Amino acid sequence: MDKNAMKKMAAERSVDFVEDNMILGLGTGSTVTFMVEALAKRVKAENLHLTCVCTSIRTADQAKSLGIPVMALNDVDHIDLTIDGADEVDANFQGIKGGGAAHLFEKLVATTSTRNIWIVDREKVVDTIGQFPLPVEVIPFGSQQVFDRLLKEGLNPEFRTTEAGQRVLTDSQNYVIDLHLGQINHPHLLATWLSEQVGVVEHGLFLDTVNQVVVGSPEGVEILTAR
Ligand SMILES: O=C(CO)[C@H](O)[C@H](O)COP(=O)(O)O
Helix, strand or coil, X not given: CCHHHHHHHHHHHHHHHCCCCCEEEECCCHHHHHHHHHHHHHHHHHCCCCEEEECCHHHHHHHHHCCCCXXXXXXXXXXXXXXXXXXXECCCCCEECCCCCXXXXXXXXXXXXXXXXXXXXXXXXXCCCCCCCEEEEECCCCHHHHHHHHHHCCCCEEECECCCCCECCCCCCCEEEEECCCCCCCHHHHHHHHHHXXXXXXXXXXXXXXXXXXXXXXXXXXXXXXX
16 A cells, blocks of 8 residues: 555544534645545535634645635634644654644644644654654754754754755745754754754654544554553
C-alpha cells in the first residue's frame, strides 16, 4: 500500500471525531488535504455547523473552495479540536512538524486547541524522532547569523529551498532552516534552547501536544491515545 493510501485512510477516519457546532482547527499538508475533503462531505451530508481555523493559506483556500466556513485565529476564543498531520511521532507522543513550513501557525492553533489529533501513515511512527529534518522558522533579517550559530552547535542546518533554488518562504514571509540531526534524544532540552535563540520564530518540535494519533497502515486504521 502506498503512503498516500495510508494517509487517506487515517484522514477519513479522523473526521469521525468532529461534532456539530465545533470550532475546529485544520492543519496543513497532504494528509490534511484528504481530511478536508472528507470533512466537506460530512458537512454537506449532515448539514454540520462548524467554524474552522486554518493553519495555512493553502488549507484556508481548500476549505473555502469546499464551502467550509473559515475564521481567523484572532476571531475565536477557543478551539475544540484540531486535526493536523505530522512528520514523525514517537511512542511518547512527541513529534516533529513543519515539513510543509506551516509549523508556526500550526503550533499557535494547536496550543489554543482543547484537543489535538494527528493523522499519519504508519511510516511516521518512530522509536526516536529526528530522522526527519527538524524545521526552524527564522526571520530573514540576520538569518545567516542564526544559521552560523546552529552550525557552531553541530546541529547540521540547511536553508530550505524550492526546486528552483529560492529560499522557501513561510506564510509569514520567514525562512526555514532544517536541522539534520538523525535522532533527537533530549527533545525538551533542544526545544528550550531553540526557543531562546534570537531570530528563531518557532521550531517544529511539538512536545506534549497531541492527544490522539490516527495511524493508517495496510492492516487498517489504529488510534493511539496519549495518557
Ligand atoms: O507539519 C506539517 C506542515 O507544516 C504537516 O502536517 C506535515 O509536514 C505532514 O505533511 P504531510 O501530510 O504532507 O505528510
